[in-house]
Amino acid sequence: MARAATTADPFNAVAEPRRRQLLDALGGRERPVNDLARSLGLAQPQVSKHLRVLREVGVVTVREEGRRRLYRVNGRALKPIHDWVKSYERTWADRFDELDVVLQELKRKEEEDASDA
């Protein structure tokens, strides 16, 4: 068997550094392809191809505007990565101390209150 497709899931899609660069270059706003290509010093076709992968896993969305395609990050698609890696945060964040615990607890309760409101 070969490796899973880059379009298999966000983990695979984002494993490629160029694609993370693209997402970072997009930031919060929407940008057209050539703009991104110039920003990162990449050829336009490669950018289009990377964006296609990102789109297929839902990490970006496109909006057509005339002859341009405006891409935007859809961070929600990255949540599975965040959720998975978050459980390992404890390993390096040795300061899961008393205050932290209290704050986390406060935050959790707040969310609870909000949900059963």
Add this chain to the structure above:
Amino acid sequence: MARAATTADPFNAVAEPRRRQLLDALGGRERPVNDLARSLGLAQPQVSKHLRVLREVGVVTVREEGRRRLYRVNGRALKPIHDWVKSYERTWADRFDELDVVLQELKRKEEEDASDA
């Protein structure tokens, strides 16, 4: 060009689902290879090979004990993933509301105090 090696960085190493399963199966404790293989229903050689990749990027460490090799997660190696994906958390966590901001700020200041102590 082909895809970057799975051993290129944690992003690539962890893109493979089996390897995430292995890390999850390890949890906080250390476990030998066959134990993991049985747990996940995988053949021993594949487990050894996956563990090798994880070891090469520093996500696990090994300790030799007789004829067994005890593997353990080194979560710190996952920090780059966490750091990167964290900046996108804002996108889906729409409740970065007032209380959250206050708590984050409290936490931040606490860390500041601790570092210049």
Add this chain to the structure above:
DNA sequence: TTGACATATGCCTATATAGGTATATATATT
């Protein structure tokens, strides 16, 4: 010493890249 046990490694195959380049497609401009 001989055999059982634990793990790593070598070999094989099908497969999907990523980048480069040319070109197709669609839209705007003059």
Add this chain to the structure above:
DNA sequence: AATATATATACCTATATAGGCATATGTCAA
């Protein structure tokens, strides 16, 4: 209508898988 602009796609090549299986290496037990 003819041309320029923006983007997507097709084609090519080298490369590194992941899994299956056999086997080498090292360690324990009788």
